[in-house]
Amino acid sequence: MKTFEEKWTAWLDGQLSGKELAEFEASLPDLEAAEAEKRDALRLGAFLKEQLAAQALSNEEFFSHQLHERIAQEREDRSRDRGTSTWWTIPRLVWSGAAALALFVITTVVLMSQHQPGEQSEYLTQILNSRVDPAANPNATIYIFESKNDNKVTVLWTEGLQSLPADYAAK
C-alpha cells in the first residue's frame, strides 16, 4: 500500500498509469490545483538541472594522476603488510590458540595431581580410627565433614550416641 507521498511523487514523475492513475486523480480534492503544483515541481526540476549540471572538474588529468598515486601507495602498503604478517594466517592463529590452550590444560592437570593435601589433624585421625560399640549404641552414626583449606575446619556430627567411647578424648 503506497502512501500519499509515494503516489504523489509517482504521479508527478509520470509513473502512474491506468487504474492507479485514475484512482489517484479521483482522490485529489482539487485536480486543477494539483496539476499546477505538478507543473511547478517540474519547473523546479528543470531549473535545478540547468543551474547545477554545469559543474566542471577543473583539472581532470591531475585528478586521475593523484588518484593513481594514492592507489599505488595503497598497493605498496598492502604488500608491505602482507610481507610482515604472512605467517599469521587465520588457520594458523586458530591452531596456535588451540595448542596453547591444550598445553595450559595439561600443565594445570599435572600440577594439580602433584599437589599434596594438608596433613590430617591428630584429632581427626583419632575419630576416623575410633569404633562405635554396636552393642552399646546400636543406631549410632558419625558424620565427619572436613575442609582441607588453609583454615582447616572439621565438623563432627554424631547421631544416636548415648555416650562417647572412653578413648574419645576431646582435644
Add this chain to the structure above:
Amino acid sequence: MRTETTPAQADVSELDLVRQCQAGDTEAFDQLVTRYRTRVFAMIYNMVHNEQDAWDLAQDSFVKAWKSIGRFRGKSSFYTWIYRIVMNVTIDWLRKRQVKAGGAEFDDAIQLKEIDPASKTVPKADPLPHQHLERQEIRARIDHAISQLSPEHRAVILMKEIEEMQYHEIAESLGCSIGTVMSRLFYARKKLQNSLRDVYENV
C-alpha cells in the same frame, strides 16, 4: 546514462573493465575513473558546496572503490555501485561535519566555483558581467536551499533531477527502499519549491 567516453573506450564494456580491475589492472580502473570522475565530482560538489572538499571526497570514493572492487559481483551496474560508495562517503562526511558543528546547519560559506569555459556543458561565449553576477546569485540561492536539506534528501533530489536516475537506482545507491526514495523526493521537492519559487519563476 551519460558517461565521459571516447569511441575507443566505449568499445570496452564496463563489465570487462571491472573484471580487469579485479585482476589488479590499474589502467582499467583509470578508464572507469575517466568515465565517471566529472559526474562523481559534480554530484559531490552539489552536496557539499566546496570544491576542495568535493575533490577530496571524490578521491576517497574512488580509492574506496578500488579497494573493494573485488567484491563487485555485477548484480547492479558499475555506475550504481560506485554511486553507493560516493553517497556513503559524502553523507558520512556531512554527518560528521554536522556533529562537529554541534548540530548546527551545514556551512553556509559557499565557495562559488567558476565554471570552466572549456567544459563541454557550458556555452562557448563568456557571460556578460551582469549575467555572471546574476548566475552567481542564483547559484548561491540554490546552494543555500540545498544546504537546508538533510544529506539523504539532498542525495535523492540531486540523483533524480540532475542525474536523472530511476527510483530503483537511487534506492540501490542509498541502500533504502523505493518507497523511502519517493517519500524523500516528495519532501525535498516541497522544501525546495518553497525556498526557491521566487528564483525559478523569475529566471
